Amino acid sequence: MVDSLRLFSGNANRALAERIAAYIGVGLGEIHLGRFSDGEIDVQIRENIRGCDVFVFQPTFAPAENLMELLIMVDAARRASADRVTAVIPYFGYARQDRKDKPRAPISAKLVANLITVAGADRVLTMDLHSSQIQGFFDIPFDHLYAQPVLVRHFQELKIPDLTVAAPDVGGVKIARSYAKRLDATLVVVNKRRTSADKSEAMEVIGEVDGRNVLLVDDLISTAGTIKNASQALKARGAKDVYTACTHACFSGLALKNLEAAGLKQLVITDTVPQAPDLLDGRLRILSMGDLLGEAVLRIHEERSLSGLFD
Numbered sequence: 001m002v003d004s005l006r007l008f009s010g011n012a013n014r015a016l017a018e019r020i021a022a023y024i025g026v027g028l029g030e031i032h033l034g035r036f037s038d039g040e041i042d043v044q045i046r047e048n049i050r051g052c053d054v055f056v057f058q059p060t061f062a063p064a065e066n067l068m069e070l071l072i073m074v075d076a077a078r079r080a081s082a083d084r085v086t087a088v089i090p091y092f093g094y095a096r097q098d099r100k101d102k103p104r105a106p107i108s109a110k111l112v113a114n115l116i117t118v119a120g121a122d123r124v125l126t127m128d129l130h131s132s133q134i135q136g137f138f139d140i141p142f143d144h145l146y147a148q149p150v151l152v153r154h155f156q157e158l159k160i161p162d163l164t165v166a167a168p169d170v171g172g173v174k175i176a177r178s179y180a181k182r183l184d185a186t187l188v189v190v191n192k193r194r195t196s197a198d199k200s201e202a203m204e205v206i207g208e209v210d211g212r213n214v215l216l217v218d219d220l221i222s223t224a225g226t227i228k229n230a231s232q233a234l235k236a237r238g239a240k241d242v243y244t245a246c247t248h249a250c251f252s253g254l255a256l257k258n259l260e261a262a263g264l265k266q267l268v269i270t271d272t273v274p275q276a277p278d279l280l281d282g283r284l285r286i287l288s289m290g291d292l293l294g295e296a297v298l299r300i301h302e303e304r305s306l307s308g309l310f311d
Contacts, residue, residue: 010058019290060093078120095130113137210238224258241265
């Protein structure tokens, strides 16, 4: 049934799109992505997609042009009479403002959801949202995958002794508990106080980590201040090696400096956001989501359930 499936990629993370296409067994669709002389985005789909099941691949991390490119590609596919247009967004940007938590603040995640829908997307496929409630911002079918099965498999293969899973804050307890259950590990929580949108201070560790190896799990790393503070707090309480697993590595600001100061044994991330593999002197491990996303695309195309991909 792949004859009517078309996969088009933007410029944000073409390498991951190519891995998805390779898993499915199709080539990436032919599309022109350029710029007009004034810098505006110029898009043209260069093959017939009338009546096709079209998947438009583009994560929406900074700069904002990545989001704009996605919207224009979706619009181009809709106007080319595609039967269905699915926006495949492995990293959903602008997700951290998902509620009005202070006066005169926007709800950016809802705004982006509206833009994607109005552009003409019939369906959205994404991974590890910063907040699960964002699914409710869409009035079109929404599929939410988790990188956890791939990350857990990696740590199961490492066979780390005396392992404890740590949530870097109270909000991460649910996902940390899931990791702990799959890895047959104990669970602790780092009590964090956030001083601004990109700064946090670890206060205390709730649980026992003395003499144990610890796996910190999070969905997103930006400046890595949370990881640094949590790792230092864990080691101050007697933890041995500290590992970190994270889906989206949006390194910004002092991220690399903070990661060095964290003294991690290993940092495991995914390729939802492209990174140079030689960072952190070999302590960085990048796992690909190509097969998982590729299988999801196939199942959506064939109208099959995605629930099996959560195991």
